Amino acid sequence: MITRVTNWLDERIGWRNVWEAIFLRKIPKVNWFYTLGSATLFTAINQAVTGILLTIYYAPTPDHAYDSVQYITTQIPMGWLIRGLHHWGASAMVVLTVLHMLRVILLGAYKYPREVTWFSGVFLLLVVVGFGFTGYLLPWDQKAYWGSTVGTRIAGSAPLIGDWILRVMRGGAELSAVTLARFFGVHVWVLPASLILLLAIHMYLVIKIGISATPGREEKA
Amino acid sequence: MNEKRTIDRRGFLGFMTWAIGGIISAGFGIPAIAYIIGPAARKEEEQNWIRLGSVSKVELGTPTLFKTEIERQTGWITNKEELSFYVFTENGRDFVALSNICTHLGCRVRWIADQGQFFCPCHNAAFAKNGEVISGPPPRPLDQYPVKEEDGQLFVLGGG
Amino acid sequence: MNEKDQKAYLEQYKKDKEKGVPFYPDILFKDAVVSLLVFLGLVALAYFIGAPLEERANPSDTSYTPKPEWYFLFLFQLLKYFPGELEVVAVVLIPTVAILLLFLLPFLDRSPRRHFLDRPWITALVIGSVAGILFLSVQSVRETPPPSEAGQGDPVAALYTENCAACHGGTISIPEGTNLHDVIAQGTHEGMPAWSGDLTSDEIDALAGFILSPGGNALFQEFCSACHVSSELVASDPIELKAALDEGRDYPPHAESQIPKWDEVITPQKRTALLNFLVAPDGQRLFATNCAQCHGRSVSYSGGEEELRDLISQGGLHLEMPPWRETLDAHQLDVLAQYISDPASAEGGDVLFGQFCSSCHGDRIPKIENVDQAREKIASGGAHETMPVWGDVLTSEQLDALVSYTLEAAQGAPLEVGQELFAQNCAICHGDFGEGGTNPARPDDVIAPISSAEYLKTRDDDTLFQIISQGQPNFGMSPFGSAFGGPLDDDQVKTLVAFIRSWEANPPVELPPAVDTRAVKLSADEIYAQLCTQCHGYDGLGLIGPSLRDPDFRANNTAQDIFETITQGHEATPMIRWGDLLSEDTILDLTDYILSLEISAASAQPQPTPGFSSFAEDVLPIFEAKCVPCHGSMGGWDAASYDAVMTTGDNAPTVIPNDVRNSILAQKITGEQTYGNIMPPAGKMTNAEIQLILDWIAAGAPDN
Incomplete structure (x- = not known):
């Protein structure tokens, strides 16, 4: 029965080709350090799932942000878990991204023919940092408010265009309701869209070119 | 033999991979369902007996306006709602509590003592002392609430 | 490669x-x-561990030590090593270079070697960077002090945090000349609520002071909060505050306390900040608390800004105090003198002061050395300083605010103008607060409140504008807009709308007035007073409508004509078809009433109109109560006696017997005179009082 269904589907959408191309392809034997990339991907999925769940109750206005976060944490069943996963997932994502990158650097995996994969990876790092920066403000507690005040002020101390950058980031001179709304917008729309696009490129290239083999020592001539 | 063992190992790994995937999915899915249906599954707030004030404030035969405030919690927002009731009694024992909200469009009605009727200024509706419509557009009598007396205090069952 | x-x-x-x-x-x-x-x-x-959630964001809590997310800590720490000008290096240069290096890595490291041990430079660089970042992060954690609990004890800051910070952030920049107290109390149309519902006036004052002078609040916490709560001192008498700050322990209420000499401890700049906090440079509040008790609620001033500034800052003034020995007996003088030199000691002094002094001195008791001097001064009167030298008292910010407010108010701040327009045109039917009442045009009808939340919520400004300018003829409301023949131009109607809208924040009424809705029979003169006066004048001499006492009018109109005009009205004028509203009998009565008004030029023998019988018994007491406090001793028109009323004044005669229209007195009290404000400045007299004075003039202003 199941075979019939899968065959029926394969005839129409050709999933078997995709399955074979992605999952049954042969790749060099690699060690456990090579799981860092997929672990990072897992944290990204974790952030997406828990993030979507959080938006169900979160309200991005100064009046309600703090109360709604508190409501999620204390009133909603499992709310503490969802928020906890998102909070710690963010840190884990940064850690794993950096570790993954160190692995790539130390084993020379950014070299020919994987330069473009590397570029997309660096962009992904910037997106992850952006997530951390914008997400920090959203709970609207003391830490969030003052951390973001200082963060935006640091960005604003750049020469010439600093003040302008600051105003763009805050949506005005002060850290206000406008800032919260735009940080939220960037955090749930702009950055996820960029993340998905960059991840798609990154993954496509990884599958297309194949994961790099563990390099051996150069034979001394 | 060797070949067979490899296949078995691969099969086992494959099974384990799916199993782990299942565990993680359940780890997300089950809390997510609880999380989403949480507020819906919460029991509706019950109606409460709201204290209006001393029985002695009610004049015999004249509806007396009582104002009271209740707190209503929705999500993380607590609203204060002002409720007003007209309470009247003919004998000092049996009380009737009427809403002061006109059943037509929700304006506040007020008691016009001289005419012995409630009057709604919005569309000149008139209600009798017991809340029946005398004239004007309202579709039904003024809402009545259960009322009780305890230790000289009046309580109305409402809110929720 | x-x-x-x-x-x-x-x-x-x-x-x-x-x-x-x-x-x-x-x-x-x-x-x-x-x-x-x-x-x-x-x-x-x-x-x-859970996801931490600290206290709600508190933008005014500047003692909070900000800390970014841990993975930004190294950048944060880096800033400490590049102070001042060099900040650019840490903020822009290092991150940019780092990111560029990452991007260019494949091009910088082009050898085919891949193992990290084969690429010592890259490996060293990476290990170095990671070690550096770890070191900086650890340093940052070690150097950041634990969050302190300071700033908790400041009630005004807490008030700010609780109510303002969520929308406004840590500070608010206020455009010059804003009446901050008003803005806070009434809210704005941009979604700011009216705080007067939740905060006391004192709290609003404290908030205004805090917003305008946050440094002052900090100073208050430092120097004053041990003994004072801020809300007890805000908006109090600036003279006392200034004295307390300047005189230290010599300031009598401070004599007992162990305080330092403030003028040595606190720098002048800080004292200014402190004063600006306690008495916010908010012109309207300053005026209301310091000027209004002598100058009335609405101020009229026609000079320039510089002149006004000098006038206020120099104070002193120009007033002649009467020699009170002519009015008061020796005992009264003693009590008053005693009271002035020591307000606590003289029993009954406050009553006397309230009776004789407060209309010029307000609540402010003049400073004087001793009882003898006080008695001498009161008894002999004479040139006398009643107005404080504000220039010595107010900070320059406060002075600026006061000057700009006074100028603005003199031109008529829209709301105040609106209030006056309402009082003149609307209050007669809608009540002083829009509470409504019996409908004079339809005696079996009630005018519902127009100031209730329900009413205002369901009508937008356009609707109100149309109702006012076009009237509601089927309810007996004439058009008021000049486009429909009414007395008000579009700007005035808009001002009225704005005034009515200003109730929405705090509706003065909720329920319609308790009115007997059964048919009320109004007499013809009552109907005339309520419906016709707004166009034809109290006296029937005409305003925007024709004079009903004009000989020509009367010669050309028979009783039948008048009856028909009332019944059918005039197209496109405020003269609506009253026949639709009033019964035939009523109109007949009204016609008779109009015909009973005497013809003005032909009135050889003036007869006192009903309601007025004697100048000495009816009119003079009104003058004494409402006019004499100022128009008795300050020069100009003097209302103290019949002769003075008839002869004094810069534009004498103020009263022209038999000619209500051209008597300045009548124009001033009805508000018809638009040069300067309606009199008395503290608010219009009652209609009955006005009518009495008008009747007296119409009757030839007899001295009986």
């Missing part, structure tokens, strides 16, 4: 791949295991 190397790599990779394993399940299993471990780790962290 040259082509040969690239080819060699690809071939080597192909071999590796062939020797390798399928992605599923061999590799994917490893990935799944790691993912599961990560997941379990996260769940454990969420369970055992």
Whole structure:
């Protein structure tokens, strides 16, 4: 029965080709350090799932942000878990991204023919940092408010265009309701869209070119 | 033999991979369902007996306006709602509590003592002392609430 | 890496791949295991530590030590090593270079070697960077002091945090000349609520002071809060505050306390900040608390800004105090003198002061050395300083605010103008607060409140504008807009709308007035007073409508004509078809009433109109109560006696017997005179009082 269904589907959408191309392809034997990339991907999925769940109750206005976060944490069943996963997932994502990158650097995996994969990876790092920066403000507690005040002020101390950058980031001179709304917008729309696009490129290239083999020592001539 | 063992190992790994995937999915899915249906599954707030004030404030035969405030919690927002009731009694024992909200469009009605009727200024509706419509557009009598007396205090069952 | 190397790599990779394993399940299993471990780790962290949530954001709590997320700490720490001008290095240069290096890595490291031990430079650089970042992060954690609890005890800051900070952030910049107290109390149309519902006036004052002078609040906490609560001192008498700050322990109420000499401890700048906090440079409040008790609520001033500034800052003034020995007996003088030199000691002094002094001195008791001097001064009167030298008292910010407010108010701040327009045109039917009442045009009808929340919520400004300018003829409301023949131009109607709208924040009424809705029979003169006066005048001499006492009018109109005009009205004028509203009998009565008004020029023998009988008994007492406090001693028109009323004044005669229209007195009290404000400045007299005075003038202003 199941075979019939899968065959029926394969005839129409050709999933078997995709399955074979992605999952049954042969790749060099690699060690456990090579799981860092997929672990990072897992944290990204974790952030997406828990993030979507959080938006169900979160309200991005100064009046309600703090109360709604508190409501999620204390009133909603499992709310503490969802928020906890998102909070710690963010840190884990940064850690794993950096570790993954160190692995790539130390084993020379950014070299020919994987330069473009590397570029997309660096962009992904910037997106992850952006997530951390914008997400920090959203709970609207003391830490969030003052951390973001200082963060935006640091960005604003750049020469010439600093003040302008600051105003763009805050949506005005002060850290206000406008800032919260735009940080939220960037955090749930702009950055996820960029993340998905960059991840798609990154993954496509990884599958297309194949994961790099563990390099051996150069034979001394 | 060797070949067979490899296949078995691969099969086992494959099974384990799916199993782990299942565990993680359940780890997300089950809390997510609880999380989403949480507020819906919460029991509706019950109606409460709201204290209006001393029985002695009610004049015999004249509806007396009582104002009271209740707190209503929705999500993380607590609203204060002002409720007003007209309470009247003919004998000092049996009380009737009427809403002061006109059943037509929700304006506040007020008691016009001289005419012995409630009057709604919005569309000149008139209600009798017991809340029946005398004239004007309202579709039904003024809402009545259960009322009780305890230790000289009046309580109305409402809110929720 | 040259082509040969690239080819060699690809071939080597192909071999590796062939020797390798399928992605599923061999590799994917490893990935799944790691993912599961990560997941379990996260769940454990969420369970055992949880996601922290600190106190709600408090923008005014400047004592909070900001800390970014841990993975930004190294950048944060880096800033400390590049102070001032060099900040650019840490903020822009280092991050930009780091990111560029990352991007360019494949181009910088082009050798075919891949193992980290074969690339010592890169490896060293990476290890160095990671070590550096770790070091900076650790340093940052070690150097950041634990969050302190300071700033908790400041009630005004707490008030700010609780109510303002969420929308406005830590500070608010206020445009010059804003009446901050008003803005806070009434809210704005941009979604700011009216705080007067939740905060006391004192709290609003404290908030205004805090917003305008946050430094002053900090100083208050430092120097005054040990003995004073801020809300007890805000908006109090600036003279006292200034004296307390300048005189230290010499300031009588401070004599007992162990305080330092403030003028030595606190710098002048800080004292200014402190005063600006306690008495916010908010012109309207300053005026209301310091000027209005002598100058009335609405101020009229026609000079320039510089002149006004000088006038206020020099104070002193120009007033002649009467020699009170002519009015008061010796005992009264003693009590008053005693009271002035020591307000606590003289029993009954406050009553006398309230009776004789407060209309010029307000609540402010003049300063004087001793009882003898006080008695001498009161008894002999004479040139006398009643107005404080504000220039010595107010900070320059406060002075600026006061000057600009006074100028603005003199031109008529829209709301105040609106209030006056309402009082003149609307209050007669809608009540002073829009509470409504019996409808004079339809005696069996009630005018519902127009100031209730319900009413205002359901009508937008356009609707109100149309109602006012077009009237509601079927309810007996004439058009008021000049486009429809009414007395008000569009701007005035808009001002009225704005005034009515200003109730929405705090509706003065909720329920319609308790009115007997059964048919009320109004007499013809009552109907005339309520419906006709707004166009034809109290006296029937005409305003925007024709004079009903004009000989020509009367010659050309028979009783029948008048009856028909009332019944059918005039197209496109405020003269609506009253026949639709009033019964025939009523109109007949009204016609008779109009015909009973005497013809003005032909009135050889003035007869006192009903309601007025004697100048000494009816009119003079009104003058004494409402006018004499100012128009008795300050020069100009003097209302103290019949002769003075008839002869004094810069534009004498103020009263022209038999001619209400041209008597300045009548014009001033009805508000018809638009040069300067309606009199008395503290608010219009009652209609009955006005009518009495008008009747007296119409009757030839007899001295009886």
